[in-house]
Amino acid sequence: MSVEVVLSSHKRDAGRILLRCLSYLGPYWRLTAGAYLALLGGNALALAIPQFIRWIVDRGIGGQDVRLLGLSVLGLLGLTLLKGGLTFVQGQWTEVASQSVAYDLRNAIHRKLSDLSFSYHDRTETGQILSRAVQDVDRVRFVTGRAFLRLIDATILLLGTAAMMAQMNLPLALLALAAMPLLSYRAFQLGRVLRPLSLEIQQQLAVLTTRLEQNLRGARVVKAFAQEENEIARFDRENARWFDLSARSARLSAVNVPLLELIASASVVLIIWYGGLLVTQGRLTLGELVAFSTYLAQLVQPVRRLGMIIPALSIAAAAGERVFEILDAVSEVQETADAAPLPPVRGHVRFEHVSFAYFGRHRVLTDVTFEAVPGQVIALLGATGSGKSTIINLIPRFYDPTAGRITIDGYDIHRVTLNSLRDQIANVLQETTLFAASVRENIAFGRPDASEEEIIAAARAAQAHSFICEMPNGYDTRVGERGLTLSGGQRQRIAIARALLKDPRILILDDATSSVDTETEQLIQTALQRLMRGRTSFVIAQRLSTLRKADLIIILENGRIAARGTHAELLLTSGLYAEIYHYQLRPQGQTP
């Protein structure tokens, strides 16, 4: 199993990744600032309330002032109400901001995926992307929202409590805070150990997702070869690895997180003992000691939170890294800075010394030069893997050539915008991908604004109208994943209708009718003949009828053009072509 992510990257700076996560809060700075202000206000109240209680104990109860006691209790409730309001504002605004960050990140990933060229999608597994766009983004969201807020909250509460205590009784406060340096050291230490482990766990979860995804997509093959048990064993192996990593992380957390609390509790013991001594010596009032221990209780709370947040931060840094890896991926096919829209073309396509190597090492095309005059039909012929599909993938710039250039009407396709280029080209790709949507939506995919008449006309031309009408809900029948099961030929005809509706200047048909029966194919061929008129067409076809009609046949052998010409010319000049012709015709020789 090839795993794309390089795990060595966890040496990268966690702080910088977290900062970048937080930078996504930028557009929501008002909400965020508001939430943090509410937090400050809430914290001020949280600090004031124990003081107030102390005051009530000392004056109201100690001073036997019933009216004061009543008023101050009411005041206390008022303060709490205010604090509640602030808590709501703080929670709600943070949630809106952080959910918006998740939303933005997912949108950015989606957008990035459509910007990235085929070669990226070729080598990236769906399970990997899914796991990053869902779980990892969620972890980043947590950091930009509650986690970071709580971190700030805890820090402020810690500092504020410390300040209050210091103001009440400095030596006692210093004693109470003595544990802090040790506490922060342990907290950082924990984060450092946990992050690489978290990254590994998330990586393993993505591997698991990918295994599952592959298994589901290949269900037919798994069953056909009775390999269920082997598949389960493989899944189990990855699952067991995930468990081992998770258990390790659980042990780390279980030992270290409560330890932080224990360190903080040490202060409580010291205060009760030393503070108690001070009271007996009359250097501290009982009310002060009570307030002090209230503050201490308040101190344990943020420490407990820190203990929860630090693992979350480690996980989020790892998650952020995985998310940014997608967002930072550079598309191998890019528009140049000065790219201009390609004006409506006539369809004059030239390949000039074009070479292409897959991933820079697997050479597929070598020095291919040819020309398609507007309106011509170019047929590509050659053995499996000789480079036919590659040639037609280069025209809409699904990939960029490694050497040489391609022009349309004299425009270097490298210098025009991708949208304006692809808008004028229609493909019927080798594998027909239909979306989980209605037949209508699938046909109108390239032109969502197409009218009903246009859609039906395209379906008719592709010989799809009649079988669509026979389906339970006609054009509204859902197809694709979880939709109606269509035969290969039916899928293909819907794909052809989709291409026809686009009314392109350049038409690319890749093995377009290989899984359609002869009768249907003839009907489609007739439709295509009509369609190809006046357009430049590139056709990969195995059938001689297509070859006969082609204006130019290009025979490829190991990525080079071995011969070119019309059917009649090639029969005379090319041994290879004659051989193919012979094989194709041989059965006919014996017909009655």
Next chain:
Amino acid sequence: MSFSIGASGTGIGPRRVMEGFGERVDGKAFDWRVVTRLLAYLRPHWQRMAAAFLLMLIASALTLVAPYLIKVAIDQSIAEGDTAGLARIALGLAAVFIGAYLTTAGQQYLLSWVGQRVLATLRTRLFRHLQALPLSYHDTHIVGVTISRVINDVAVINELLSEGLITLVGDVLVLAGVISVMLSMSLRLALLTFCVFPVVLLATYLFARRAQVAFRHTRARIAAVVGDLAEDISGMRVIQAFAQEDVTHERFDEVNQANRDAYIKAMSLSFVFLPSIEFLGMLATGIVLWFGGLAVARGELTLGVMVAFLAYVSRFFQPIQELSQLYTTMQAAMAGGERVLDLLDTRPEIADRPAAVEMPTIAGLVELRHVSFSYRGDTRVLHDVNLVIEPGQTVALVGPTGAGKTSIANLVARFYDVTEGAVLIDGLDVRQVTQHSLRRQMGLVPQEPFLFSGAIADNIRFGRPRAAARAMEEAARLANAHAFITALPDGYATEILEGGVNLSVGQRQLICIARAVLADPRILILDEATSSVDTVTEVLIQDALQRLLAGRTAMVIAHRLSTVRHADLICVVDGGRIVERGRHEELLARGGLYHALYERQFVDLVTT
């Protein structure tokens, strides 16, 4: 139990079905059936759970002891100036904290361990179950949504089962402990404090009712995001080819936004609820201060008791807050649990019968008796098909697209069960034998050449993982794949990328053939096996296949009639029926549909 609030808010949510993803957003807030079934997964770990529970009890008791010790320190040692006593109490306090640390750490480790273990078990269980489900399940379920169940939903259940359960029990115990301590310290003050309790119940009830619906929505929405994204990723090539990035993006933006809004809505409920509980907590504090203060002033109560009371009031509300947070976790887990159990409960339509026998070594007599078939009870695709294939024969199925050729092949491999009639192999109904023993002896080259991501060698070996390298290469040679594979930079070790995109469709077909060859099946099904292979290669493969098919029963589906003319029997399928059958020459002589098909191809080749 104070936590019965959940049960009262049963399924008031709007019954809505999310269009396109079949995600239910209704359901019970607390379904005992779901819970008890999930709890069964904890049974194997009961010792660890019991230990964790015990540790948790000790930890909770210790947290109750701490304020009491502080009270003693204030009331007795400090008030009386007993420094030695104070030191003893300080030491005792330290011991309590250390004890709390040890028990908490132990309990947390045990719980996480059990939680992850259960999670892993559930995932394996689900995976195993998915393997048992027939193709009709896979036809009708979006891959991304199934993934979401196995990965995401299982994780939320885990949260409830491990930590949630213990927190629940622990919090209830702490609550009970706090209540009894308060009652014993001062009955009057305690009862006054508890006046707040009905209001807490009411607030929780109101919150629970809304939260239940809101949190279910979030589960459904995130599944929609996964589903949409998975769909777009697999269709990315088409999206780019048709320059539809913007439209697709808008659609994703919609689900994405719905997901965000659902979460914000659900969370904002908590943001109202939690401060309300906090306020009620402070109300209780106020009550203690007011009445306690008066009592202290009158000398009916010591200051120490009141201070301890204040501490206990805050301890009282902490578990209540935790419980209500747990409630949201429980909502998510309940929704997730239903979805997971739903999947586990999907009964395989095709399952081995209890009395199923092992298929003996197949001789190869395949028989279809009055077979009718429809996918999912829709329109019939096969009507009363009768067909006998003698051992070693090659039968070709030809006919227009959608005529039912692949369906016939699917029934022979028992990917689906017949609606009427029976499929027999060597006289045994395929429903009477185990699927594994049947398919082990079958080979399939599917219409769409699916390869797994991984090395080419592993893909060829898929049906016989332990095959020797020589045998594997031999199979590749026979399928005419050896030459192009060795020309690849890494040869047989070349990694096939997801969807096989780094190979041409023809090359993928050749690997699929090699895979079937290596599996050495007794019955071979070739479904358009060479449709994307060039003519020259195809002829070479045909020769190889002739050799391969010798002595095996084979079913060949093809459009190019040139590839089927040597078949022992050709069946012309049209409209779900076998309309003609015979050898090539016979059928041509008959002048029927086959003749017409043949004429068309012939005309296609020689004229124009």
